[in-house]
Amino acid sequence: MPVAAINGVELHWELSGEEGAPVVLVHGSWGDHSTWDRIVPALAPSMRVLTYDRRGHSRSERPAMQGSVREDVADLAALIEHLNLAPAHILGGSFGGSIVLRLAAERPDLFRSLLVHEPPLFGVLEDPAARKVLQIFQERVHVVIELLEEGRMEDGARRFVETIAFGPGAWEQLPGELRQTFIFNAPTFLDEQRDPEWLLINLQALANFPAPALLTQGTQSETFFPLVVEKIAQFLPHSQRQTLPGADHVPQLSRPEEYVEAILSFIRAVAGAGLSRA
Numbered sequence: 001m002p003v004a005a006i007n008g009v010e011l012h013w014e015l016s017g018e019e020g021a022p023v024v025l026v027h028g029s030w031g032d033h034s035t036w037d038r039i040v041p042a043l044a045p046s047m048r049v050l051t052y053d054r055r056g057h058s059r060s061e062r063p064a065m066q067g068s069v070r071e072d073v074a075d076l077a078a079l080i081e082h083l084n085l086a087p088a089h090i091l092g093g094s095f096g097g098s099i100v101l102r103l104a105a106e107r108p109d110l111f112r113s114l115l116v117h118e119p120p121l122f123g124v125l126e127d128p129a130a131r132k133v134l135q136i137f138q139e140r141v142h143v144v145i146e147l148l149e150e151g152r153m154e155d156g157a158r159r160f161v162e163t164i165a166f167g168p169g170a171w172e173q174l175p176g177e178l179r180q181t182f183i184f185n186a187p188t189f190l191d192e193q194r195d196p197e198w199l200l201i202n203l204q205a206l207a208n209f210p211a212p213a214l215l216t217q218g219t220q221s222e223t224f225f226p227l228v229v230e231k232i233a234q235f236l237p238h239s240q241r242q243t244l245p246g247a248d249h250v251p252q253l254s255r256p257e258e259y260v261e262a263i264l265s266f267i268r269a270v271a272g273a274g275l276s277r278a
Contacts (some may be wrong), residue, residue, distance in 0.1 A: 012059035013052035017044035028094030032058035056188035105205035123199035217245030
């Protein structure tokens, strides 16, 4: 993978495909660019596909100081401009989705369209029923954080996979290489959790986003994720929601073919309607 010095940090990136509109894939917590390996081959024949390791993940540099979601947003913007890919279809999953949405609020000029799957922006949940569901999530994350703070990286990664991302027994079903990636990137997840802004977004700024947006959720995901998707959809003026049958919090792993079809159908519709930003 090539490397670029972005905002003082070395980021590893990979560009697949030689023609077509650019699509940028932003991975979530614990993972890296390889999270997208099951869908890149299906996207690359008709698009230029950028994947990268976010700062603190796998091959990219892990700074010693406390990080922030603001840095991730700035990195994404700078990398897109460094590679001259704007405007692009920009897609993010989980925490990667939070990053993409924050970028949409700050730099809409970089987008042809926005695609996000289940961002953990739990700070937008306000009604009592939603807050009760959120409490369940916070209790589960607290256990993960305690394990990581004790230095039990594998135990923390396992707990996250089986109580938040996928479900009981899922850890042993993951490929060994992916389990090692989760373990290696566990310290960065802990760093993210210490950032006071990671749960938040300026919803009013999103209301000015001019490009089409697709918000997806899985039928097998935890109940708190659709609540966030619903709230975000209320503020994005040109958004549509889609539920992916059989998919969970990481559809590129659980239902890659169906996820690719949802992505491509949306992008083709955007292009066919002439809605994408030139």
